[in-house]
Amino acid sequence: MPKTAYVRTKPHLNIGTMGHVDHGKTTLTAAITKVLSDRGTGTFVPFDRIDRAPEEAARGITIQISHVEYETDTRHYAHVDMPGHADFIKNMVTGAAQLDGAILVVSALDGIMPQTAEHVLLAKQVGVRHIVVALNKADAGDPELTDLVELEVRELLTAHGYDGEHLPVVRVSGLRALEGDPRWTDAISALLDAVDTYVPVPERYVDAPFLLSVENVLTITGRGTVVTGAVERGTVRCGDQVAVLGGETLHTVVTGVETFGKPMESAQAGDNVALLLRGLPRDQVRRGDVVARPGSVTPRHRFTAEMYVLSSEEGGRRTPLSTGYRPQFYIRTADVVGAIDLGERAVARPGETVTVTVELGRAVPLEPSLGFAIREGGRTVGAGTIRTVEG
Numbered sequence: 529m530p531k532t533a534y535v536r537t538k539p540h541l542n543i544g545t546m547g548h549v550d551h552g553k554t555t556l557t558a559a560i561t562k563v564l565s566d567r568g569t570g571t572f573v574p575f576d577r578i579d580r581a582p583e584e585a586a587r588g589i590t591i592q593i594s595h596v597e598y599e600t601d602t603r604h605y606a607h608v609d610m611p612g613h614a615d616f617i618k619n620m621v622t623g624a625a626q627l628d629g630a631i632l633v634v635s636a637l638d639g640i641m642p643q644t645a646e647h648v649l650l651a652k653q654v655g656v657r658h659i660v661v662a663l664n665k666a667d668a669g670d671p672e673l674t675d676l677v678e679l680e681v682r683e684l685l686t687a688h689g690y691d692g693e694h695l696p697v698v699r700v701s702g703l704r705a706l707e708g709d710p711r712w713t714d715a716i717s718a719l720l721d722a723v724d725t726y727v728p729v730p731e732r733y734v735d736a737p738f739l740l741s742v743e744n745v746l747t748i749t750g751r752g753t754v755v756t757g758a759v760e761r762g763t764v765r766c767g768d769q770v771a772v773l774g775g776e777t778l779h780t781v782v783t784g785v786e787t788f789g790k791p792m793e794s795a796q797a798g799d800n801v802a803l804l805l806r807g808l809p810r811d812q813v814r815r816g817d818v819v820a821r822p823g824s825v826t827p828r829h830r831f832t833a834e835m836y837v838l839s840s841e842e843g844g845r846r847t848p849l850s851t852g853y854r855p856q857f858y859i860r861t862a863d864v865v866g867a868i869d870l871g872e873r874a875v876a877r878p879g880e881t882v883t884v885t886v887e888l889g890r891a892v893p894l895e896p897s898l899g900f901a902i903r904e905g906g907r908t909v910g911a912g913t914i915r916t917v918e919g
């Protein structure tokens with residue numbers, strides 16, 4: 529079946545909803561697509577199409593459950609609504625989401641809750657530079673209480689290094705907007721205007737060698753193996769030779785490039801894409817592998833980094849960690865065990881920033897200024913930035 533090609537007419541940005549469980553992220557995401565489909569620049573994606581498991585999505589090669597796409601007058605957006613708290617953590621710390629900006633959803637009825645704070649902290653650590661706040665459920669909240677919630681949210685954001693005083697806070701009701709109530713569809717438009725104006729178009733490294741960190745691997749019957757993810761840098765087009773860096777380095781050719789089910793002539797840094805790879809067996813590539821221009825990156829085991837150890841209030845450890853500690857490292861979309869060496873320092877206490885040397889259990893492409901998070905027993909206990917790569 530012929531498909532309409534993707535035509536790049538507006539800058540593309542990646543945004544997403546974050547916030548405490550049940551504060552209305554998915555409802556708001558659905559409401560945004562509804563308002564934009566009424567304006568004629570998007571397709572309505574109902575709640576239950578956003579909130580579902582990836583295996584259930586069988587259409588096209590780019591379906592990623594939690595991604596929806598839409599356009600405002602000035603931009604094309606890929607919007608990721610992470611289905612649950614665990615997915616949020618995973619996507620944020622691995623950089624899979626690669627958000628240029630985020631919509632922090634806070635229920636006007638409940639105010640700041642533990643995951644509100646945790647998501648703000650993580651967003652800051654993974655380099656999300658711009659946050660717009662949606663005070664959701666404003667239809668049901670008392671306006672004075674909502675004022676207090678707004679103050680509280682602004683303070684939280686300021687405490688984490690965001691411009692809490694000035695950043696946009698918009699009162700919305702995802703639920704009422706979905707029902708078509710004009711007061712609340714207008715509020716969604718106001719939220720989108722705030723995102724359009726407050727989140728700048730980021731600098732894209734389109735001239736750098738191509739690199740994509742694999743988020744998902746799919747098999748399309750009759751076509752082959754497809755990898756999905758966000759292009760971190762460079763450009764890629766059909767016919768390009770690429771290296772797949774995982775266990776061992778494999779060489780292949782890109783035979784299809786799509787975004788949201790539409791073929792593209794060329795994808796560039798920032799785009800969410802699916803790449804069809806020639807003759808690559810499904811079991812030869814997995815989440816966390818890197819697809820890159822051949823010769824442009826080398827997998828490595830060892831690096832030094834500055835690392836922040838989360839305090840227990842931030843959901844981190846209560847006890848210090850010491851040399852020999854072996855947490856899971858989340859680097860791009862990869863998840864790999866690594867041993868920490870603190871050098872002359874005996875221990876690192878929660879709340880401290882330390883310099884560490886890390887030896888990973890498996891080689892992955894590394895480079896200075898790349899971010900990572902460390903997790904143990906299902907929670908994030910630290911986050912850092914690579915300073916030097918050693919071998």
Ligand SMILES: Nc1nc2c(ncn2[C@@H]2O[C@H](COP(=O)(O)OP(=O)(O)OP(=O)(O)O)[C@@H](O)[C@H]2O)c(=O)[nH]1
Pocket residue numbers: 547548549550551552553554555556610611612613664665666667668700701702703704
């Ligand atoms: N009154 C009111 N209720 C809302 C609004 N938005 C969402 N809700 C309700 O809040 C509940 C949670 O909404 P979701 O959109 O699933 O929340 P979520 O943040 O995506 O939840 P998780 O993905 O589980 O973290 C549902 O029962 C919604 O109907 C709103 O604007 N007003």
Ligand SMILES: [Mg+2]
Pocket residue numbers: 553554555579610611612
């Ligand atoms: Mg949800």
